[in-house]
Amino acid sequence: MEPRTREDLDRIPGYRQGRSAGDGGAPSHKLSSNENPYDPLPSVRDRIAEVLGRINLYPDMAGAVLVPELARLHDVDPARIVLGAGSVEVVSQLIRATTGPGEEVLFAWRSFEAYPLLVVSAGAEPVQVPLTADLAHDLPAMLAAITERTRLVIVCNPNNPTGTTVGAAALEEFLDAVPRDVVVLVDEAYREFDTSTDRPDGVALARQRDNVVVAHTFSKAYGLAGVRVGYAIAPPVVADAMRKVAVPFGVTGLAQAAAAASLEAQGELLDRVLALVAERERVVRALTAQGWDLPPTQANFVWLPTGEATDRAVEVLERHGILARAFPGEGVRVSIGRDEANTAVLAACAEILAGVT
Numbered sequence: 001m002e003p004r005t006r007e008d009l010d011r012i013p014g015y016r017q018g019r020s021a022g023d024g025g026a027p028s029h030k031l032s033s034n035e036n037p038y039d040p041l042p043s044v045r046d047r048i049a050e051v052l053g054r055i056n057l058y059p060d061m062a063g064a065v066l067v068p069e070l071a072r073l074h075d076v077d078p079a080r081i082v083l084g085a086g087s088v089e090v091v092s093q094l095i096r097a098t099t100g101p102g103e104e105v106l107f108a109w110r111s112f113e114a115y116p117l118l119v120v121s122a123g124a125e126p127v128q129v130p131l132t133a134d135l136a137h138d139l140p141a142m143l144a145a146i147t148e149r150t151r152l153v154i155v156c157n158p159n160n161p162t163g164t165t166v167g168a169a170a171l172e173e174f175l176d177a178v179p180r181d182v183v184v185l186v187d188e189a190y191r192e193f194d195t196s197t198d199r200p201d202g203v204a205l206a207r208q209r210d211n212v213v214v215a216h217t218f219s220k221a222y223g224l225a226g227v228r229v230g231y232a233i234a235p236p237v238v239a240d241a242m243r244k245v246a247v248p249f250g251v252t253g254l255a256q257a258a259a260a261a262s263l264e265a266q267g268e269l270l271d272r273v274l275a276l277v278a279e280r281e282r283v284v285r286a287l288t289a290q291g292w293d294l295p296p297t298q299a300n301f302v303w304l305p306t307g308e309a310t311d312r313a314v315e316v317l318e319r320h321g322i323l324a325r326a327f328p329g330e331g332v333r334v335s336i337g338r339d340e341a342n343t344a345v346l347a348a349c350a351e352i353l354a355g356v357t
């Protein structure tokens with residue numbers, strides 16, 4: 001007899017990590033996980049080193065240094081801030097704090113791969129509303145899909161993996177129409193890369209509305225994917241519920257120290273973001289000139305709509321030393337890296353297009 005596990009887990013695959021650089025031995029640019037291509041700052045490394053002498057002790061669960069700094073930065077009550085081991089853990093906490101069996105979590109699809117996995121893990125039902133033909137959130141269809149069982153709606157802005165965004169007015173209108181007992185998560189993992197003039201301010205929405213939660217991460221713009229730290233700003237009752245379901249001591253002292261040091265180095269880190277945004281614009285301009293029809297991206301990645309030719313596209317990219325994230329039958333997501341990596345992407349994309357047409 002086999003040990004028994006939950007049958008409903010058969011419905012979901014495990015989370016797929018983008019391949020690691022160096023797999024297969026080829027020289028490679030790892031552009032498969034939307035990571036920050038810059039090396040950690042010396043000031044951040046030094047702060048982590050200070051904590052190394054205390055790793056025999058449990059970390060501070062309340063985030064006594066980091067939480068007040070975040071509260072100041074965002075002008076919110078510290079009681080509204082919830083830390084997690086990456087924003088994916090914050091999303092997981094929110095799903096488990098708001099839903100359970102027989103209840104629904106609504107989100108656009110395609111979007112961040114972890115959403116359906118976390119929802120099914122919580123025993124709840126994922127309701128996936130297809131993106132529009134332009135690969136953006138279909139907010140009217142999402143509203144229409146809300147039922148009395150809906151407990152949580154997720155808006156991923158910018159959307160992973162398409163990079164498309166919801167504008168401020170459209171989001172406000174959507175929030176006005178969502179029932180007040182349904183929580184809305186605005187997942188802003190890529191917000192720092194969004195330079196559109198009508199970018200919604202998720203934090204302001206979370207401050208103003210009792211059912212809005214915003215999630216941010218230190219993994220992307222701040223370049224701390226390896227230490228795992230993210231946070232939510234939530235209404236106090238929701239924040240309390242999230243802390244109850246959090247894994248105790250989930251956010252390490254190393255992660256908290258790195259995040260606090262990164263906030264102090266914000267100017268320098270945001271200059272790097274601007275450099276990545278400039279590179280994104282260069283890549284988009286060049287791909288458009290090559291003849292690619294791309295969805296407009298405001299994130300640190302581009303979506304190549306390669307459809308049935310996706311496997312071949314990934315092969316060509318790999319031949320050029322690029323690891324990207326394939327979505328078989330749909331497209332390829334390629335992160336923006338350092339200049340040299342992006343130039344290699346452009347050469348590969350010209351070759352892909354020559355084969356497709």
Ligand code: PMP
Pocket residue numbers: 033034085086087088089112156159160187189216217218219225228229230
């Ligand atoms: N939200 C979105 C939309 C993401 O794409 C990701 C990472 N790929 C996350 C959350 C989680 O990132 P992390 O856990 O590293 O903060």
